[in-house]
Amino acid sequence: MPGEGRSVRVPDEVWDAAMARAKSEGRTVSSVIVDALERYVREGDPRAAQAHVAAQVRAAMQVLGGSLAMLDTVAATLESGDAAA
Incomplete structure (x- = not known):
């Protein structure tokens, strides 16, 4: 190209x-x-990047076979945008 x-x-x-x-x-x-x-x-929008990471965390939780409270909290925080710098 x-x-x-x-x-x-x-x-x-x-x-x-x-x-x-x-x-x-x-x-x-x-x-x-x-x-x-x-x-x-x-990846210009930090919230889009956080949503991507949250999706990866949730996918990892499924692979690990359960709802790990700490990972669930991390994913929820990323999804809410509270982790934006």
């Missing part, structure tokens, strides 16, 4: 580490940046 070229300023140590990691994963830094920006846009 080609896009228009962009310019950003990145500290050398961050760029070098990103290049090394991307190479070790068989990726390009461009693909890493696009993935990070897509995640940033998708």
Whole structure:
């Protein structure tokens, strides 16, 4: 999915580490940046992220085979938005 070229300023140590990691994963830094920006846009609403985590907690509770009170409380807190920073 080609896009228009962009310019950003990145500290050398961050760029070098990103290049090394991307190479070790068989990726390009461009693909890493696009993935990070897509995640940033998708998860822009902290309540949406909390709802996602709450759903994961509830799914874990089902896998564990019961209603664990502590996990239930965590999920309820995340769903209510009280955990928003």
